[in-house]
Amino acid sequence: MTELTLPAAFADLAPWLDWALPTADGRQDRRLASTSDTLRRFYDAVLPRLEDILAEVDKHPLGQLPAALRPLYDIALSLAEVAPHIELYDGAVGVPYAFEEGRFIAVHGGEPTWSTPQPMMTPAP
């Protein structure tokens, strides 16, 4: 696997490249395997850059994100996964008072989010 990189303007986010995960399942697993402290530091680092990231990826049409921008987009998607845990659940890595997350299956969970397939269906064989 080639090493992931970020555009120069977002080099400050390089410490968070291990959160550049293309699938919803991958981001959820990373969040569950993380610590409260890491979630908070990730949130604090990425939130101030979120609007800039979204402006940057929107220079390209949906589904045509250049490979060079995908890690940056995936970091923003990880923020979407992590944000409720900082903003609502006081840093808890899991959803408090909830059903077992590992038993919930996201049908779209293994698809790379950037390519924006219709996520409803399991892809036909």
Added chain:
Amino acid sequence: MNAEHRWLEAYPELGSGPISTEPYISPEWYEKEKEKIFSKVWLCVGRANELPRPGDYKVKRIEAANTSVIVMRGKDGQIRAFHNMCAHRGNTVVTENGQETYGRNRAGVITCRFHGWVYAADGALRSVPSQERFYSCFDKGDNGLAPIHLDTWEGFLFVNVAEKPEHSLAEFLGDYAEHFRGFPFEELDYGFTYRTELDCNWKVAHDAFAEAYHVDTIHAGSFPNVFSSGLQNVKLMGPHRTCAVCLTLDAKPTPVAGIANRIAGASLVSQRGKSMLPATINPDHRPDFAFELSVLFPNTLLHVSEGIWFTHQFWPLAHNRTLWEGRYYVKAPTSNAGRWAIEHAMTLQRNAWLEDTATMEDTQRAMQSRAKMQQHLQDDEILIRHGAIIVDQYVNA
């Protein structure tokens, strides 16, 4: 009028007494539900746009009706349904890879992997390898796939496994169809599906979603400070039921939610207009209207809101086991930021559903202890009361 008991006053025929827990825990009762409900009424098995091209098919297991159903679009554009069973020795024609299996055959045929019998999308048996070795009593013309009644409403696909359904789909839906007429289901076609198997009766799952009394407690995490102003506009329509869930929607959004709401408005807890709702929904234009919560009997909950609709389906697997499927639909994104915002809304919704499902298995275990054989319902739990009464009527019909 007693404002605290307004639904009892509106629907006195439902009564106000406690509800028996027996139908939630009895294997014998469940057998009757299979026979008298799931093998007799129309069941929603998907949407026509899941099968966009001729030759597309979907197989849906319906264990409560003792079958799995092939729903397939033929070359003529028509969607038809069949039991997934080969006329040869009973193998499933489409090999399933779970509760729902999607596939496509460009030629518009399906082939049993056991001995290669080929069926056309209209169910006809097209070819039998070594056909000459069968005997004269075997007639290909009599051995097509066993058809299942299929009809559609607003793009939803319904099947009925009864040999002769007692009602047409239109009769079965009745006023329910009218209530939702005009909502743009087709335009909001970007959907996500979550599923899990729950160790609880299907009605335990239904009941947990069919009231808003739990919002302050269960969703204190994901949807804080959206204090419920209760149900509005409860409407009972034959075996179906609907109401409006009203929430306080003026809480200041959290930072990331604020950005996501501005981009997509794809979350239930973002303030939205009422431009796409039919006149029957939120007729008084209440500013605190959040979503319409309806139950399409027996096992589908359909919710609509501005720019969003979602369903829960509860497929019984046993008297104390249920397949739950949650689907959430919005308008397809047009930008990468829009796709990001939808992902955030979906994450929040998944978390809320994780909260919703948290109580169900505990409820089932406790009910099975038989420590208490009744449950008590308050006025705003009228959808549950109506559900229990309708199930009772069907089972004892």
